[in-house]
Amino acid sequence: MNIGIIGAGNVGTGIAKHLKARDHQVMLSFSKDANKLKATSDSFGVRSGSPAEAAAFGDVVALTTPWNATAEALRQVGKPGQNKILWDCTNALKPDMSGLQLGTTTSGGEEVAKLAPWARVVKAIPPFAEVLHSSSTVVGGSHPGVFVCGDDPEARAVICRLVRDIGGEPVNAGPLQLARYAEPAAMLLVQLAYMQGFGARIGLTLSRDAAAEGV
Numbered sequence: 001m002n003i004g005i006i007g008a009g010n011v012g013t014g015i016a017k018h019l020k021a022r023d024h025q026v027m028l029s030f031s032k033d034a035n036k037l038k039a040t041s042d043s044f045g046v047r048s049g050s051p052a053e054a055a056a057f058g059d060v061v062a063l064t065t066p067w068n069a070t071a072e073a074l075r076q077v078g079k080p081g082q083n084k085i086l087w088d089c090t091n092a093l094k095p096d097m098s099g100l101q102l103g104t105t106t107s108g109g110e111e112v113a114k115l116a117p118w119a120r121v122v123k124a125i126p127p128f129a130e131v132l133h134s135s136s137t138v139v140g141g142s143h144p145g146v147f148v149c150g151d152d153p154e155a156r157a158v159i160c161r162l163v164r165d166i167g168g169e170p171v172n173a174g175p176l177q178l179a180r181y182a183e184p185a186a187m188l189l190v191q192l193a194y195m196q197g198f199g200a201r202i203g204l205t206l207s208r209d210a211a212a213e214g215v
């Protein structure tokens with residue numbers, strides 16, 4: 001597939017690396033420094049462009065921006081049309097990582113959907129960038145679980161496949177509203193990793209009987 005990535009930082013390049021290795025075509029975008037964006041993209045062997053170009057390029061558009069830059073990034077994307085899939089990888093973190101800027105009565109995913117009415121939004125927060133950029137995405141014997149929330153079942157299925165491609169274990173959770181609960185779970189991991197000394201090689205897994213698998 002063609003994947004346009006909005007945000008060329010730790011997560012954007014981490015998913016670019018894995019998606020390129022699985023033979024997807026990737027374009028990175030969005031930086032305050034065009035030269036840095038080009039150099040980063042070249043170093044990962046992927047295309048670079050503006051957010052609008054990346055969104056036009058992608059069958060799937062991955063959003064990997066700091067929360068406070070997300071509205072600006074989507075403004076620069078414009079209206080690519082075609083009912084594209086927008087893979088929201090963001091955490092609506094406060095800049096000091098002390099908490100979430102919103103939650104439980106809405107979610108970052110739902111707010112992104114309001115800003116991108118052209119898209120079928122799927123929320124799926126990837127494993128930590130440290131894991132994505134390491135030599136193995138297996139953490140404690142399994143791939144980190146990624147809750148996949150979106151209102152369009154076809155779009156969710158596509159993102160489940162891409163989550164697997166980046167080394168995560170997708171949980172095809174259900175509607176976008178469930179991001180209200182998946183996002184705080186990701187916040188718990190942030191707190192454990194960076195505030196409580198667990199480090200970033202951690203992840204969540206969903207235990208379940210075989211009969212429930214594939215739901």
Ligand SMILES: NC(=O)c1ccc[n+]([C@@H]2O[C@H](COP(=O)([O-])OP(=O)(O)OC[C@H]3O[C@@H](n4cnc5c(N)ncnc54)[C@H](OP(=O)(O)O)[C@@H]3O)[C@@H](O)[C@H]2O)c1
Pocket residue numbers: 007008009010011012029030031032033036064065066067069072089090091092093125126127128129130
């Ligand atoms: N890091 C993780 O392990 C992790 C895991 C899961 C989810 N997330 C979430 O994923 C998102 C990205 O995290 P990250 O760690 O990849 O962030 P990051 O390394 O700081 O990368 C952010 C990217 O956005 C660009 N950017 C930021 N502000 C901009 C602006 N005003 N104008 C243009 N470009 C701008 C940066 O460009 P410049 O180079 O010019 O700054 C960079 O390309 C966040 O929402 C985060 O919470 C992170």
